[in-house]
Amino acid sequence: MAKILVIDDDQGILRLLDTLLRRKGYDVVLAENGRKGLELFRREHPDVIVLDLKMPEMDGLAVLQQVRGFNFSQPVIIFTGALTPETEQQVHALGVTEIVGKEVSLGRLEDSLKRLLSIQTLS
Numbered sequence: 001m002a003k004i005l006v007i008d009d010d011q012g013i014l015r016l017l018d019t020l021l022r023r024k025g026y027d028v029v030l031a032e033n034g035r036k037g038l039e040l041f042r043r044e045h046p047d048v049i050v051l052d053l054k055m056p057e058m059d060g061l062a063v064l065q066q067v068r069g070f071n072f073s074q075p076v077i078i079f080t081g082a083l084t085p086e087t088e089q090q091v092h093a094l095g096v097t098e099i100v101g102k103e104v105s106l107g108r109l110e111d112s113l114k115r116l117l118s119i120q121t122l123s
Contacts, residue, residue, distance in 0.1 A: 001025060001026065001027045002026050002027065002047040002048065002113075002117045003026070003027040003028075003029060003044060003045070003046045003047050003048075004021055004026045004027070004028050004029070004046060004047065004048050004049075004050060004113065005029045005030075005031065005037065005040055005041060005044060005046035005048070005049045005050070006018070006021070006028060006029070006030050006031070006049075006050045007031045007033075007034060007036075007037030007049065007050070007051045007052060007055075007060070007063060008031075008032070008050075008051075008052040008055070008079070009032055009033055009052065009054075009055040009056060010052070011032065013052070013079075013102070014030050014032065016106075017030075017050065017106075017109075018030055020106060020110075021113075024110065026113070029044050029046060033055055033056070033057060033058065034055055034057065034058030034059065034060065034062060034063040035057065035058050037049075037051070037063055038058075038063060038066050038067070041067060041070070041074075042070070047075070047116075047117060048075045048076070048077060048097075048113055048116050048117065049067065049074065049075070049076045049077070050077045050079045050109070050113075051063055051064065051076055051077065051078055051079065052078075052079060052080050053078060053080040053082050053083065053087060053091075054080065054081075054082040060078065060080065060091075061087065061090055061091065061094070064076060064078075064091060064094045064096065065094060068094050068095060072095060075097045075098075075116040075119075076096050076097050076098075077096075077097060077098040077099070077100055077109065077112050077113070077116070078091050078096050078098070078099045078100070079100050079102060079109060080099075080101065080102060081101060081102035081103060083099065083101060097112075097116060098112040098115075098116070100112055
């Protein structure tokens with residue numbers, strides 16, 4: 001069973017993704033902020049990280065930078081409603097795997113997860 005780490009400060013998004021992803025058969029680990037997310041990343045070794053960009057204290061860019069310092073090939077999906085052209089360039093420079101807008105259907109997030117996990121299985 002694939003392990004997904006979801007890092008988002010919005011409790012509603014965390015609960016929603018937890019419910020939806022568990023129903024799809026994923027093992028889900030939740031973090032309500034970037035610092036907790038990094039701690040869980042190091043401890044849990046998730047297959048994919050779903051990461052919000054706009055969070056207090058430690059934003060998603062800082063989390064992504066830290067993740068890349070530990071594992072440059074770690075699959076990371078940015079799941080955000082706060083994407084600007086500047087932040088899009090920054091996350092691409094840091095090697096983000098996918099970007100999914102929160103305003104887009106959750107089906108697209110599921111498609112991204114399936115695609116990334118099938119690539120890992122083939123490797």
